[in-house]
Ligand SMILES: Cc1ncc(C[n+]2csc(CCOP(=O)(O)OP(=O)(O)O)c2C)c(N)n1
């Protein structure tokens with residue numbers, strides 16, 4: 046179909062294809078973890094085999110939301126917390142697209158928490174990257190849903206009385222079929238995980254630990270990072286819900302104490318994606334909806350029969 | 357008031373089968389050649405509670421519920437579901453007979469179920485019946501239903517009695533029952549229908565003045581609601597994606613779309629909340645599908661931010677706002693036109709959207725199509741405003757009035773070949789928000805994700821030509837002006853063809869006085885204007901649908917041509933009058949409001965009365981249910 050020639054095009058993707066040749070330069074602070082995500086993504090994307098034209102990166106609002114300004118692909122910088130609903134509809138409308146959503150921990154686990162839960166539950170075929178810096182960056186350092194209990198900020202002067210959210214466990218309970226955690230300081234692992242996430246058929250959630258040197262000095266405590274797949278101490282089956290759950294519980298506890306476990310925590314290749322489920326019940330067309338509008342031979346249904354029932 | 361009209365009210369409790377019975381009966385009346393209008397009244401309860409449906413049928417045009425009614429079929433309520441309960445009164449609030457008497461006209465007919473209640477026990481009933489010359493038929497519908505089927509089939513017995521009293525043929529009713537009922541319950545229902553019919557003819561002497569007119573059946577007529585109009589308009593216009601969250605009365609449109617979209621090759625999504633719903637519509641539209649969402653007041657409030665994002669990102673979407681009485685959850689099942697300002701101005705920044713308020717099911721169809729055209733041709737959100745009244749009312753319209761030519765156009769979208777020649781920035785991004793405006797209408801053609809050479813960024817922040825965030829003042833002014841320019845272009849577009857104007861006029865071309873209204877109050881106004889002119893007044897009316905961009909030229913011309921005008925709307929703060937004065941910058945001294953916000957739509961008589969009081973000097977109080985708001989200079 047003429048409108049979307051780019052989709053499904055088989056060609057060698059250049060290593061730098063997703064790197065814009067010129068401005069804008071990222072406006073992130075020096076040392077910000079967001080650079081790490083951008084870098085990992087730029088490296089992973091060409092290996093996934095999708096062209097920039099086939100890729101739609103939908104972001105929320107926050108320092109993290111600017112990600113798509115620095116990546117050459119189609120991009121929709123939406124509003125705070127709403128990247129997921131925009132992204133999943135774009136994927137439903139045109140499944141040929143590689144759809145990635147990204148945003149901060151405030152964006153994704155706070156204001157957009159409801160969408161996170163439901164997108165995972167529905168297992169939409171897309172990738173979701175959460176820049177988890179345990180702080181609100183763009184609004185200048187307020188406590189976020191992942192900030193540790195007791196975290197002091199201008200809006201929580203006595204320290205937060207709340208336990209942080211457990212994004213991995215929440216994701217698992219909600220139904221995500223690929224769950225991983227990586228960190229900006231581990232570029233190789235990050236790249237590998239992002240690639241896997243994008244290749245996964247279903248909702249792939251990557252909790253991406255990023256440091257915010259400007260507002261969250263405690264970010265330093267993120268070292269050492271241990272890769273659960275590389276270390277013999279953490280032997281578990283990523284396909285087993287129960288074992289994954291235990292590992293998540295462990296890492297989400299130890300995070301507070303200073304050791305961080307990263308890697309794949311849960312992978313379910315058997316669960317059909319939402320698109321497949323919808324197709325199975327006859328509520329999702331076989332070919333991309335978006336192509337209809339360019340298909341001169343397509344027979345548009347009209348309301349004739351519907352009106353007849355009212356005679 | 358049509359001289360020769362039947363307004364049949366079937367009343368009882370929710371669960372008495374009032375909806376299905378009335379739908380069938382209304383269709384039967386339409387098929388006997390009459391014009392039909394139905395009005396539904398129900399409380400915000402799932403079970404129980406007093407509900408009724410009125411069917412108005414006449415050989416003249418009917419597009420409002422009319423004033424009062426002249427035929428009551430009073431069914432019982434929970435008794436049927438609880439056979440152990442012997443007394444109907446005392447432990448149930450629903451009094452299908454006594455609660456409905458206030459609006460019953462003189463000479464009217466009453467059928468009540470003597471198997472359930474004894475009318476003589478109702479205080480004053482007999483006196484009132486005599487005073488008003490009501491013809492009362494206590495008929496044991498319950499036994500009739502029990503004998504051949506189940507007690508819930510009392511509604512069918514009631515229809516049989518109605519048909520006999522009105523000397524109607526049973527053919528159409530049978531026909532419709534055959535289409536609507538599963539085999540198992542069809543037989544007993546048909547038996548009950550006939551028994552009731554024969555019993556009345558054989559055993560009762562009846563004499564009454566109510567005669568319903570007969571007409572020629574016009575095969576072309578269909579009985580549809582405003583929600584049907586919106587949904588079918590969207591489908592014919594090529595909408596193939598809907599996302600929503602249930603909320604009365606928007607749920608009607610959402611349900612109809614969800615039932616049909618899969619058959620039309622489209623997608624319907626019931627999602628977690630209204631913010632998501634509107635955001636999904638945006639995502640689908642961005643990817644190149646005609647998409648819609650919608651809600652009622654509270655849910656629409658949640659859509660405020662995605663709505664603004666659609667304005668800023670110039671993503672076409674259509675939203676439906678089906679109003680109900682507010683503030684907050686208000687009266688969930690009752691109509692009001694109180695969300696106007698909310699719809700026009702909600703979301704941050706200057707409003708840049710299109711708003712249409714159709715007045716009838718047919719207009720709902722047409723204007724939903726126009727809304728999609730404006731949205732996609734101008735890359736702007738378009739809102740279709742209906743309300744609980746319009747969404748639930750059924751009216752007959754000729755099916756041939758619908759232009760069902762499909763429209764798959766996504767508006768100005770470039771092909772990949774065209775994108776090759778389109779302007780790009782040095783990093784290869786397509787200048788989708790180019791400062792150059794090829795048609796001088798504010799619209800810059802877009803590309804769709806997936807297209808080669810069309811990469812751009814879109815953001816809710818102010819942005820430059822390729823979509824990057826940009827705060828430069830000159831760029832800001834250019835982009836802002838181009839976006840706002842679209843509204844001007846849309847106005848010109850809509851004005852360019854007076855033939856297809858969305859405004860509706862009633863009454864003589866030249867008249868001393870005017871009535872101005874908007875949206876669903878239009879039907880009652882039309883009828884009031886007819887009556888006022890019959891009574892010797894000189895009045896005309898305009899029903900306004902184009903709220904943003906406002907139908908400036910048409911409303912100005914109308915108001916200049918009259919001495920004074922009454923603005924009729926269902927809210928307490930005269931929102932539409934405010935809009936008119938603000939948009940036109942004049943006429944403050946000419947406009948008086950007639951307001952109603954008790955949860956019920958206007959009856960034509962109330963408008964007639966409001967008008968007369970105003971013309972007579974504006975001193976008397978209007979009826980208890982409406983309120984006059986004087987002109988500013990008063
Ligand atoms: C509805 C709404 N509420 C609040 C804001 C203000 N706001 C912008 S970014 C942000 C928080 C950002 O934190 P996070 O999502 O963790 O991202 P980060 O900046 O740390 O990358 C907030 C509260 C907004 N833009 N919209």
Ligand code: SF4
Pocket residue numbers: 072073074076077078079108109178182183256257258259260
């Ligand atoms: S404020 Fe923090 S998150 Fe934002 S750019 Fe600076 S370092 Fe990064």
